[in-house]
Amino acid sequence: MDRRQFLVRSSLFAAGAALPFKSLFAEAKGTFTPLRRNVGCFTERGGTIGWLASKNGMVIIDTQYPKSAKKCLNGLQDRTEHPLDLLINTHHHGDHTSGNSVFEGVAEKMVAHKNVPKLMKQSNKENEGEGNTAFPTTTYADSWKMDVGDETVHAKYYGHGHTSGDSVIYFEKANVVHMGDLVFNRMNPYTDRPAGASMQNWVTILETVADEYPADAKYIFGHGKPEYGITGAKEDVLVMRNYLSGIIEYVQEGIEQGKSKDEITKIKSLNGFENFLYADFWTLPQNLAVAYEELTQS
Template identity: 30%
Template sequence: MKSLFSLIALFFISLTFAQRFDNIKIETTKLSDHVYMLVGAGGNIGVSIGEDGVFVIDDQFAPLSEKILTAIKALSDKPLNFLVNTHWHGDHSGGNENMAEAGATIIAHDNVRVRMEKPRRDGSKNPKEALPIVTFNDKLNINVNGEPIAVFHVENAHTDGDAILYFTESNVLHTGDTYFKGRYPFIDLNSGGSVNGYIEAAKRGLMVIDNDTKIIPGHGAPSNKSEYKAFLEMLEEIKANISKAIAEGKTEEDVAKDGSLTKKYDDLDFGSGFINSERIRVTFYKSLKGK
């Protein structure tokens, strides 16, 4: 009887989860001759199309896979060949199993596979088909659809397995969640993320682009170098403010309550997203204190 109730509960949880995405539409934005950005629910998707087939970056949640694949089919009738996960979070890798079934070889940093092999909070595990088949440590070059794509790891930024991708001919950068446009970022300290690593990731991304680069952020609308640079300045300013508070002996509770530390960016609505102003102050405090 207990097992029956568990199955019923799981059924209704799965049904509710799927219904969350019923009204989501996949929107497509063309960034270059053959590189596109897809927006739905979760992390932004990058798509390259051409004679070699379809190359995809991230895949959001599993219930959206059919809609995502339909949007891709509207761009190209070529086969789906490769999928790169920028990191392990479910809003970027939740559709992996479906994408693998559709023909994609999944690529990610070594630590992405390590984390995806671990049991979830409910004790369940990702199926083997959802795991990256090809993993890399530092950097990787992929030549597809007439251009080299530089894939490079940025250490301990959003997580410990982040990848940034640069389309060298199309001049498009996909940052994964190392960049949240116009809002405070989620720095996942429990997955190896850190403030200092996050700042270094933004600096590294800025090094490879120019004023004409189109940027696909992890979340938010398409961006550019000046907005990306302003995002880095925000990170550095908040780091300086909270480092000063720590040096003055302020506690985590003090920092959490002190809105003056982030006021400049609160006033610009940076705290209106998933991470509010109090949460970003606490994240910076914990990371900078080494907690």
């Protein structure tokens, strides 16, 4: 699947169409899960939403789609009467940003890495204007933070990974980290090379995050295999690192053995990761091709 096909499928989701890869975009319907100290996550349809709802602050991380975004906002307004201080997009993909319009004019700030509005506009152009037009208006280059009530929220950019605009969000007092799509928990991830993805640096990002945040931090993941879920610990971040490293190592060995791209990308499962979810939406061979192109600069 090329980038345009991905964008078309994203727009179909926004219109309510279903894909066979349901587990990537859906968890329990409209579920609020408290985690720590007024921070939790919300799952319905799309990338996992993170939230803070306290008597003196409200924050939302990612927005899924308009219908689920409204449900999330309504549910949080039942938890606190405080207005929405902050919306952060972890990256530009439609299953994380299509609900932005629900919060435009409601959130005091809409924040993302500086590349996110550019990538959203590029996606709209490639998708014939069908995409999201509610862009983050506050952007940052390396790191950003804001005090919200008695919590401090950090956004940090570690370089090209899943895209060229991925933020890691940290709720400092709660010790909760939202990884966006830098972690697909026990799943084969989509790697958006046209949007600047780097599989090699993605590995470095995961290693850095695992070292940088407290050992007992709780993590929210953009997507997850149902039996593993969309929250976890440092060990789960490192499993994702190991999977991507395994892809790179397999491809590098093939290149050194003189194998062609077709030969390298024909396998259906990766040794040691047979239980990862492979599906028609984005397959292991496609990620092997990404790694091949990256390693050979083709």
